[in-house]
Amino acid sequence: MSESKVKRGANRRRFFFVVTGLNAAAPAAISIFLTLVAHAWSQPVQGSLEVRWDEGAANCGATSHEPLQVHVYDPQTFILRQSLCASFEGNFLYLLVGSDKALLIDTGAVADSTQMPLAKKVLELLPDKDKGKISLLVVHTHGHLDHRAGDSQFASFASVKVVPADLETVRAFFGFANWPDGIAQVELGDRTIDVIPTPGHHPAHVAFYDRRTGILFSGDFLMPARLTMEDSAAYHASAVRVVDFVQAHPLTHILGGHIELDTAGHAYGMGSHYHPNERRLELSKEDLLALPAALEGFNGFYARYPSFILSNPRHNLAAVAISAVALLIFIVWAVRRLLRRHRRSTA
Ligand SMILES: [Zn+2]
Ligand SMILES: [Zn+2]
Structure with a gap:
């Protein structure tokens, strides 16, 4: 065999080795690539919670306060807080914008649009679509009046649908055949919201999980405040249900309906319009994971935890x-x- 033939044979073998090596490695490489891409896609969109909320005032008449404070978490996610001077409840409302429609979670404690221009502000925040505004769906975490008093402000807009907060409507609208079991979905266009039944504080309470940001909007079910229960067995079952849900989904923050604790964990007086040194709004996965055990050990009256207080007003009364x-x-x-x-x- 000539020297050149030997070289050609060796080259062919090297080429064959490289090609077969590639053949063997390719599926694994493609699989790793696809996993990385899927992982990157499934990562929640990051936003900002760096905001200083208006602390209200001991004498609201002496100072002026914007009725509604808007914080942009990301360009498609807005956190709205009603002034403590407009209502001691200081409700947090959430506006999530998709490519087809937007979702407003809760309408707050004030009905009068001259005191609380909620509908006007929300419509300003909505993007334009088809020579008008993108359509808006208004839903509620639950039916207590401080979460739905603003509903009437949206009644006159053709592009807005308000879902009433009673149990029958909530079950029918989201399609819960087996309430409180099962998870429903709301599609906003490139943004899916999971709806999780969370009765206990109120019979028709639901929490909303935004797959885009990984935020759980928990209403009065879990928040840095007094967690008051109407039905403690249902509350515990809801806590277990939400814990199960978040074990299978990335969770970035838990954002609730109110803040009633200061940075030291003390509750403000009931009905206070002044919240100096307010605790941050967001709770963490650890706070949620602590909830079932806290409810199991609850004495039925009052118990203080670092991020929330358990309270049963009926028992206390x-x-x-x-x-x-x-x-x-x-x-x-x-x-x-x-x-x-x-x-x-x-x-
Ligand atoms: Zn409530
Ligand atoms: Zn409330």
């Missing part, structure tokens, strides 16, 4: 009523005893 009756019985007993003594001493 019953305890106050029992204490008041006991005090009354004691006073009657003491007065009768004094009168008897007085009669004996004057006889």
